[in-house]
Amino acid sequence: MELPPLPTVMFEPLVRAALVEDLGRAGDLTTDAVVPVGFPAELTLTARQQGVVAGLDVAALAFRLVDPAISMQVERPDGSVVGAGDVIASVSGPARGLLTAERTALNFLCHLSGIATATASIVEAVKGHKAQIVCTRKTTPGLRALEKYAVRAGGGSNHRFGLDDAILIKDNHIAIAGGVRSAIERARAHAGHMVKVEVEVDTLDQLEEVLALGADAVLLDNMAPAQLARAVEITAGRAITEASGRVTRETAPAIAASGVDLISVGWITHSAPVLDIGFDYSP
Structure with missing residues (x-):
């Protein structure tokens, strides 16, 4: 059965709060100093162990809130079983936004995928x-x-x-x-x-x-x-x-x-x- 997505309005305040917490009072000092303005990049979200994916919409929103020019191409949607080395999604756009949103996006994605993985293990049992x-x-x-x-x-x-x-x-x-x-x-x-x-x-x-x-x-x-x-x-x-x-x-x-x-x-x-x-x- 297809997994219905959560309406964005249900989690947007959480993602905004997490980004504000991370950006603090001066923004991303490291990325702003090191990465050129407008530099284009594509990065991949890749599983490093077997599990079940959950939270891609949340991660995608974290990237978009930092820079609306960022887009995500999903390869393995929420609910998918993945193995080590499987590409879950690719994310492309201005490199500054990608790196600034990275930790917040991963915090949500890794945590929610961990819950999905733990649940699946007992469901299988x-x-x-x-x-x-x-x-x-x-x-x-x-x-x-x-x-x-x-x-x-x-x-x-x-x-x-x-x-x-x-x-x-x-x-x-x-x-x-x-x-x-x-x-x-x-x-x-x-x-x-x-x-x-x-x-x-x-x-x-x-x-x-x-x-x-x-x-x-x-x-x-x-x-x-x-x-x-x-x-x-x-x-x-x-x-x-x-x-x-x-x-x-x-x-x-x-x-x-x-x-x-x-x-x-x-x-x-x-x-x-x-x-x-x-x-x-x-x-």
Whole structure:
């Protein structure tokens, strides 16, 4: 399925802020001193390791904001699997603008491609099972829309985007509300008819209680695969089942084999290593 691009208006302020941060009070002293005005150049974005590409529109915008005369020719669009040495895109225009925008463009591109790559690795690990890999709200402040886009580029799906698009009742909510029943009843009374209610459970007894109260989804927190399988059996399709807690590429297959619908993974956004991408000029 084709990956829909993000509207530019969603990330332009982020890119502008990043460029302003880098340019500081005097602009690019090194490039302005060394590179002649108007010198034309073409540089290539090349993968230095295997991974999945994400963030090319963001990188392209960084170049254009510095100099509108810069253009990007994409060879491997977002969502593409690349190997070491593969050319992802070529970028051409005035050399000053290319070098001034380079770091900002690469910061976004390498970070988002790293998230896409991490996501793809876990998606591949659970292949053959129905479980979808979903991200969480454990994102870099300000970059949530971009990081969740990168998850989609890697073949994953998105959990809620914020506190305002779904209700997720967790242990502290339950404790303060005075119990599961009170928390769910208050949530139902407060939420509109379009809002789903998910409840975190730690035990099978809690699961039974939550299902009886009509939750739309259950977050099965830190359960072993055997316990997850039993939870899926108890749920019997009455709610969406989501497994969460210390999920890795190595543990994901057994979790998926339990039959859960979703596996939520926080580290694919908050701790994914960058994808190493070079930006090189050849005379």
